[in-house]
Amino acid sequence: MSTDVPEGTRERPLLELTDVSVTYSGGAVQALQGIDLVVRRGQIVVLLGVNGAGKTTTLSAISGLLPYSGGSLDSGAVLLDGQDLRGSTPAARVQRGISMVMEGRRVFPDLTVEENLIAGGFSRAAGETRETREQMYGMFPILAERRRQLAGLLSGGEQQMLAIARALMQRPTLLMLDEPSLGLAPLIVERIRELVVEINAGGTSVLLIEQNAAMALSIADYAYVLDGKTIAQHGTGAELLADTSVQELYLGIAGEGRRSFRAAHEARARGGAR
Ligand SMILES: Nc1ncnc2c1ncn2[C@@H]1O[C@H](COP(=O)(O)OP(=O)(O)O)[C@@H](O)[C@H]1O
Ligand SMILES: [Mg+2]
Structure with missing residues (x-):
């Protein structure tokens, strides 16, 4: 590509x-x-x-x-x-x-793992999605083990894996x-x-x-x-990892509880009250 x-x-x-x-x-x-x-x-x-x-x-x-x-x-x-x-x-x-994994792991709790994956491939032909589903089970072995379980009974981490696998069922670019x-x-x-x-x-x-x-x-x-x-x-x-404002606000390095990127930036520009 x-x-x-x-x-x-x-x-x-x-x-x-x-x-x-x-x-x-x-x-x-x-x-x-x-x-x-x-x-x-x-x-x-x-x-x-x-x-x-x-x-x-x-x-x-x-x-x-x-x-x-x-x-x-x-x-x-x-x-x-x-x-x-x-x-x-x-x-x-x-x-x-374009596929999206929404905030908060929104799987269908009353559907099984497998049904969630099938729902994820909604716009594709059944034959194609079967193949993708097997690929997902290869990538996420825990989902293969739990394919007949209700998604709502999975742990938070497993639900997130399922949400990701479901989004991938469309083979997104x-x-x-x-x-x-x-x-x-x-x-x-x-x-x-x-x-x-x-x-x-x-x-x-x-x-x-x-x-x-x-x-x-x-x-x-x-x-x-x-x-x-x-x-x-x-x-x-x-570049952003090396940026002091990013470090202060998002990496917890020398942070002083500033709530915005600009506040951190401006504080340093003023001569660094830190
Ligand atoms: N459905 C909505 N109705 C009204 N205001 C909203 C709605 N969704 C988000 N907002 C407001 O838009 C701003 C951006 O929100 P959001 O995009 O959810 O931020 P983030 O994902 O970065 O936390 C916030 O001020 C939020 O309160
Ligand atoms: Mg948000």
């Missing part, structure tokens, strides 16, 4: 958000203001930000779910492979290759994950990190939302920091 394109070549991005603004509640709440974001083919792109910064809103704008949460894309565009997704339903976007490690034990967080790398190595581009910045930046080709409606910082994973 993109591997034989020389670096620096102006290749059309897989996903591009240009000047995206979103409001909720009929315009009363401005959630995003003029966001630009790019995911190139084959990349893992990370979106960091404190609670309420607009991370989930960004994913909803991409998945087409905004209208279902009372949100509206007021300006700007979401382009997939150069094509404007405006007017495209969430199901159509899934068919075009872009997989979006909304805080997949939230509330899970360190060992499972490490497993999720490995999985994201493995999925990406298989050719799927990834847009990952995380609060666990150390984990996410360690695997990010590129990352963005959302800070209350706008992008406050962006760079390669390595």
Whole structure:
């Protein structure tokens, strides 16, 4: 794929958000203001930000779910492979290759593991999904063991694995994950990190939302920091890991309880009261 394109070549991005603004509640709440974001083919792109910064809103704008949460894309565009997704339903976007693992491991609790996977492959022919299902069982042996169990009876970590496997049933070109490690034990967080790398190595581009910045930046080709409606910082994973404001706010290094990226930035600019 993109591997034989020389670096620096102006290749059309897989996903591009240009000047995206979103409001909720009929315009009363401005959630995003003029966001630009790019995911190139084959990349893992990370979106960091404190609670309420607009991370989930960004994913909803991409998945087409905004209208279902009372949100509206007021300006700007979401382009997939150069094509404007405006007017495209969430199901159509899934068919075009965008799959999402929603915040909070939303599996169907009253369906079995296998039924959850079948539901995940809804837009594909049964024969094809059978093959993908077996691949998922190879990738997630715990799901193979529990294939006849109700999803609601799985542990939190197992449910997250199922949510990821279900999203992969569509063979997406872009997989979006909304805080997949939230509330899970360190060992499972490490497993999720490995999985994201493995999925990406298989050719799927990834847009990952995380609060666990150390984990996410360690695997990010590129990352963005959302800070209350706008992008406050962006760079390669390595650049953001080395950024003192990111360290202070997200990595717990020399933190003083500052709540926003800009506050940390400005405090240092003032001559570092730290
Ligand atoms: N359905 C909604 N109705 C009204 N306001 C919302 C809704 N969803 C999110 N918001 C507001 O939009 C902002 C961004 O929220 P969100 O995208 O969920 O942030 P994050 O995922 O970074 O925590 C917050 O101020 C939040 O309160
Ligand atoms: Mg969120």
